[in-house]
Amino acid sequence: MRKNISGGSPYEPKLGYSRAVVQGDWCFVAGTTGADPVTKTFPESALEQARNTLATIKTVLEGAGFGLETVVRATYIITDASLMEEIAPALGEAFGEIRPAATMIVAGLVNPAMKIEIEVTAFKG
Numbered sequence: 001m002r003k004n005i006s007g008g009s010p011y012e013p014k015l016g017y018s019r020a021v022v023q024g025d026w027c028f029v030a031g032t033t034g035a036d037p038v039t040k041t042f043p044e045s046a047l048e049q050a051r052n053t054l055a056t057i058k059t060v061l062e063g064a065g066f067g068l069e070t071v072v073r074a075t076y077i078i079t080d081a082s083l084m085e086e087i088a089p090a091l092g093e094a095f096g097e098i099r100p101a102a103t104m105i106v107a108g109l110v111n112p113a114m115k116i117e118i119e120v121t122a123f124k125g
Contacts, residue, residue: 005064007056020060025125027066031077031117032056033109042113046083050090053118058094066122068094073121074102081106083115 006012007019020029034049035042037056043049058068074095078084084104095102100120109117 003064005060007060020064022064022066025123027061027064027070027122027124029057029060029120029122031075031119032060033111033114033117042111042115046078046086046115047090049115050087050118051093053116054090054094057118057120061120061122066124069098070122070124071095071098071100071120072123074100075119076102076104077107077109077117078104079106079109079115087116 001024003022004018005020005022009019012018017030019032020027022028032053033042034052036052043052054068061067061070076087076091078087109115
């Protein structure tokens with residue numbers, strides 16, 4: 001059975017997406033960026049954006065009955081290759097023991113303040 005999970009963003013219905021979709025033992029979390037959860041602004045630091053992003057992903061996964069330990073695939077999109085070393089501590093904190101299959105891509109994001117976007121796939125079968 002499919003379950004769409006909303007993150008409450010006004011863009012979800014406008015752009016036609018869900019924060020996450022659970023299908024059986026799988027959870028697909030949409031690309032998530034690093035706005036501060038309280039101020040809704042993007043920190044200057046790519047590291048802080050990465051930590052915010054991963055905290056949001058963790059919350060979504062847990063709300064769906066999953067956890068970071070169930071992540072099997074991660075895609076990291078950064079706006080500049082030089083940010084890799086800056087965000088590495090956050091990625092290691094979240095996934096160091098889990099070690100999902102991962103891809104890192106350098107690309108522009110829709111808001112110039114965004115430095116990182118992460119999407120994950122989790123499986124708990």
